[in-house]
Every structure is written in structure tokens, then in C-alpha cells.
Amino acid sequence: MPYTNVQFAGYAIDTAPRDNPSAPPTYLGLNNPQQDIEARVALMLRAMTTAYDAVAAASPPNPPGSTLTVFEAPEFFFRGTTGAYQMDDVQLAVALLQAIAGDAKWNDWVLLFGTIVGTSTPPPLPWWNIFSATPKNEIYNFALIQEGGVAAQGPDGATVVMKQLMSGIDFIAGAANPGGLLLGEVQHMSAGPSGPGREQQQVAYDGAGILTMDGITWAVDICLDHLEQRLQRSPQLPHEEQVRIQLIPSCGVLNINSADVIAAPNGFIFNVDGNNGSSATLQQVVTVVPLQLQTVAALPYVPVSNADIVVPNASPPLSVSPNQLFRRGAGNIALYAPLAIPAAQTVPGAQITLRWNASDDYRFTFKLVYDGAGTYSTVMCQIESAQIDFHGYNYFLPLQMVTGDRAGQPVRIAMSLKPGSGIYQGAIWCKINVPGFQFEGVALEFSSDVNTPPQPAW
Secondary structure (H helix, E strand, O other), X not given: OOOOEEEEEEEEOOOOOEOOOOOOOEOOOOOOHHHHHHHHHHHHHHHHHHHHHHHHOOOOOOXXXXXXXXXXXXXXXXXXXXXXXXXXXXXXXXXXXXXXXXXXXXXXXXXXXEEEEEEXXXXXXXXXXXXXXXXXXXXXXXXXXEEOOXXXXXXXXXXXXXXXXXXXXXXXXXXXXXXXXXXXXXEEOOOXXXXXXXXXXXXXXXXXXXXXXXXXXXXXXXXXXXXXXXXXXXXXXXXXXXXXXEEEEEOOOOOOOHHHOOOOOOOEEEEEEOOOOOEEEEEEEEEOOOOEEEEEOOOOOEEOOOOOEEEOOOOOOEEEOHHHHOOOXXXXXXXXXXXXXXXXXXXOOEEEEEEEEOOOOEEEEEEEEEOOXXXXXXXXXXXXXXXXXXXXXXXXXXXXXXXXXXXXOEEEEEEEEEEOOOOOOEEEEEXXXXXXXXXXXXXXXXXXXXXXXXXXXX
16 A cells, blocks of 8 residues: 655755864764764764654654655765775665665655765776876766565665766865875766756666656655756656656755756755755745645754764774764754645646567667657667566667677667658658668657657658
């Protein structure tokens, strides 16, 4: 049975670097990255348990299966003393978080653990190129969103959203920070290009910002991505369910940016920010045109215990103060009363589907997408084959694919958009070289107006 209500719990904790007027700013944490991660996971579990107890203490209690509790922590909760973990340590953080979320008590919860920052050290320059600029460390800043409970334990109930843009305050800039990454030393790695439909996740770890979980369509845009309207640049496609819950983990978002709100009428936007003491803000869409948001008041904040954390696997035993990890200690839980989940609504517009049975082994399905005004928006192609599993993936054009089938035979597929002819404004040009079928030319012409039928070449 689908959920009828949603309850938000924000972990309001300051996640910015220590900024002491008498000393250079520094990233807080433990020098041993594995111990640092274990301590932060233990504190995260403490915050989750504080929120759980606060929800359980409410009267009347939420009946099982009726109310979904959404727990959100801010950006940069996991980064360590260098500003980013090596990727092996990132995997440890993900595994430990998924382990604590697998307890049955987290049934009916969705958990966004802030963001995890990872880095890949670039390979050294070859000897003949030593006078070139030193390559920068690649940075991956992402949010892990996990369904709680035993049934959703591990990767089956998880997804990841990558941050696209790096802010000038994301890393320490121009100051001595021994062992720490500086702003000018990093290169931010992001998800793919913008465009209609491109933020809809097709696989759980592709990093896109719109996803489906627990029967609800969500959007996640991290800090600067939200301020720079990442999701607006990649609008949803017709017939997709509109976003009902939009989450913004951040460290520097002072106000929700109405220009990047994509939640449907009565949908929710929940921001938990980790800068300057931290805060949580919940708003609900009242009207879409013009956009009007209504702030939802939080219940009294519940403090998370600032007692020392015992690092589980340290030898000898290690106790850590939350102040060693975060500059203002263990933080607070901002809890909100349960609210009704809005009814599902779909994006207006139309799709025209054309199937090309190119051969016994290869079929191409083109989807021409038109917006609510009937104007061409984008085109996608699905490929089916008895020799390769394409997993139902929607490919956006242009497409360049070079691979092999199960028998090791080469498969080459190229597609691009070209001007059309006559009454058609656009065309899909293909060069296909697969076992048993070859084609080069215009496969399909189409109009910018949904009312003009497309013209296939097959």
C-alpha cells in the first residue's frame, strides 16, 4: 500500500571547515581516514536514533506503512581531514552507512546521509611531459540516498546523485592546510550534459538528479546545483510522474531558490544546510503559476548528544569528541509534523513512438518528445537485440557506440540529428554496422509540431 503521509527530519549540523580568525582554516576530522569514517557513521547513527526516538514519542504514533519518514543531513558530512577521501575509503563509508540502514527499525524511512566527497589522484606525468601543468585531483561529491530496513538493505535500495558544480567555498582556498586539498588543486567531476529528460535516473548509480523510490518521484540537487538551476535545465519528459519531494543537501544555501523548484503542486522542498551553524527549511508548493511557496514550521529542535563517540574498530580503543569532527559539535534534529503526500501528477505533453525492426536481431525504438504546447523537445532511442542486453536504456542523440556482441563480433551504431527536408524540420541520420544489418542515411524525418506525423525511411 502506498504511503499517505510524509514526515521530514533534518540533521542540522555545521559541516564547514574550521575557520579560526587567528589560524588558517582546516578540514576537521581524524588523521586515520578509516577511523574518521567510522566515527562519522557512528555520529550519523546517533542522529538517526535521536530522530527515530522523537518520531516514536509523538502522539498518536505513525501506523506502520502509512507514513514515510525522510531523514536528510547536509553536504560535506563525509570528507575527512584532507577535504576528500580516497575512493577505497569512500566504498567503506557507503558500506557502513548501508549496514546501519539495514536494521528493521528503519522500515518506512528514506535516508539521505549528506554528501560524501571522494578523490582520485591523477597519475604522474610522463618524463617527457614534466614541464606541463600538474594535473588536478579529480573530485566526486555525491549524495547517497538509501531506503531503510532489511528488505532494502545494500545497493538494491540505494541510489546516488552527483553534484555537478563546484562552488568557491567548497574547498579551502589560498591558505596553508598541511595535507589538505586546496580549491585550485581539484577538478570537479560531474554527471552528464543538460537537456530535456537527462536528469531522470536510468540506473541507480548514474548520478542524475531525478529518481523513483518507494513509489514516489524525487529530485535531489546539491547546494550550488540548486542555486544554478540544474534541474530546470533538464526538464522532465511528458508522461513522467512529476516530482513530489525535492531534497537539497547543502553547505551555503541561505534560501531555497524558487527558480529551481520543480516539485508539483502541493509537493515539498526540504533543504538542510551545513554552513554557519546549520539550518533546516521545509517549504510546500502552493501554486505553480505563479510559483508560491509556503514555509512549514518545524517542531522544537531536539539536540543530538555531544558525548564522545567510541570508534568501533580502533585498537587501542579510541574515543572522539564530535567537536573533533564538526566545528559546532553534534548538532540538532529539526523534526516536522506528518503531512499528506500529494497525489501523483504527470508532466503534460506527448510522445510519438516509432519502432524499426531493422533485422531479426536488432530493433530500434525512437521516441519523439513534444512539450505541453505541442512543440518538439527531444528525441531518444532504445535498442533491443538478441545478442546484446541494452537494459532498456534511453539513448539521447548524438550517439556513438562501438562494442561487441556475445559472439565477439563488432557492433557500431552512430546516430545524430540533421536538418530535415520539405515540411520536416529535423531528421535522424544513422550509420549502423551490426552483424546481419548495415544502414547509412536518414532513418526518420520529423516536424517541430506534434500534429505533423513523422516520416520513417523503413
